[in-house]
Amino acid sequence: MPVTIKSKREIEFMTEAGRILSIVHEELEKAIRPGISTYEIDRLGEEVIRSYGCIPSFLNYEGYPASICVSINNEVVHGIPRKDRFIQEGDIVSLDAGLIYHGYHSDAARTHAVGEISKEARQLIKVTRECFFEGIKYAREGNHLFDISAAIDRHAKAYGYGVVRELCGHGIGTAMHEEPQIPNFTLARKGMKLQAGMTLAIEPMINMGSAKVRWLGDGWTVVTKDGSLSAHYENTVLITEDEPRLLSLPNGDHK
Numbered sequence: 001m002p003v004t005i006k007s008k009r010e011i012e013f014m015t016e017a018g019r020i021l022s023i024v025h026e027e028l029e030k031a032i033r034p035g036i037s038t039y040e041i042d043r044l045g046e047e048v049i050r051s052y053g054c055i056p057s058f059l060n061y062e063g064y065p066a067s068i069c070v071s072i073n074n075e076v077v078h079g080i081p082r083k084d085r086f087i088q089e090g091d092i093v094s095l096d097a098g099l100i101y102h103g104y105h106s107d108a109a110r111t112h113a114v115g116e117i118s119k120e121a122r123q124l125i126k127v128t129r130e131c132f133f134e135g136i137k138y139a140r141e142g143n144h145l146f147d148i149s150a151a152i153d154r155h156a157k158a159y160g161y162g163v164v165r166e167l168c169g170h171g172i173g174t175a176m177h178e179e180p181q182i183p184n185f186t187l188a189r190k191g192m193k194l195q196a197g198m199t200l201a202i203e204p205m206i207n208m209g210s211a212k213v214r215w216l217g218d219g220w221t222v223v224t225k226d227g228s229l230s231a232h233y234e235n236t237v238l239i240t241e242d243e244p245r246l247l248s249l250p251n252g253d254h255k
Contacts (some may be wrong), residue, residue: 003171003179005197010104010173011238014199017101018236018247020052021108024097025248028068032112034089038070041095042081049099057098057105057176064220069096069109076164076205076213076222076230077109089115092125094232098176105176107201108248109234121229124161124208128231131155131184131204139202139237139244145180145191152204153185162211164230167222169203172236196241203234 006014027048028041045068049056056067064078071079071094072087078096087093096109111125134155138147156163169182180192184204207213209228216223224230238245 003192003198004173005195006173006199006238007197011197013102013104014106014173014236014238015247015250017054017099017104017106018108019250020049020054020101021097021099021106021236021248022250023052024048024099025095025108025110028095028097029110029112032087032093032114034087034115036087037083038072038079038081038085038087039083041070042066042068045095045097049097052101055100057100057107058096061176067097069094071096071221071230071232073229074224074227076207076224077167077232078220078222080218080220087114090117092117092121092229092231094230096232096234103174105172105174106236106248107172107176107234108236109203109232111231111233120208123159124206124229124231127156127159127161128204128206129233131206132202132233132235135202135204136237136244136246139194139200139239141194141196141239141241143194145182145194146187146189148202149183149191150186156204156206162207162209162228164205164207164211164213166213167205169201169234172199172201194239196239198239199247200237200239201234202237203232205230205232
């Protein structure tokens, strides 16, 4: 599938999809507390998504059984919610959510602290978010795609963190995963030139220890190979002739 350049009308749909997704994340953040099950988080996320007339894009995607990916501590991404899995004080919890509005997708992820967490865990969450914002400094027309990748990599490695290589960001539009793929690590080549109207899901996945990961037996949950903590931060981004627009952070509050 070629990289798609969105029309003004398509951008309107994607802007609204992103706005609604930001509300979903706000509601999930309010709900996270010690003792809540990952299943309850998923149920709430799906309820909020459907309350806006949207469709949860993760539900049944290639067989994934839930609407919200809930990944705890050493889980990098794609944790499957369960009724018997409970959030605990001191956990870090990554929530990845997506929805479809009038046929157009938005995709965003956040990592949250649950109560008091270690200084090291707090720094990991902070730096992972910063990696995203370092990357999008280059997300504008005329720059190259892998300028974004290199900026993410540089910032993470300045702290000695591992940058996951097996998973990456992606284009987004009428499909959740479109071209191009967006690695979070430096490549020898520059990649394609960015054009106004491209929409990208940029998503650093950063490990406190080694970059190496493995898949659990459920076929979905990705964990750090060394058991170290992992954090995830993602937004749906519109490339413009000027500054990028963060469609899943519509108020520009950079939370």
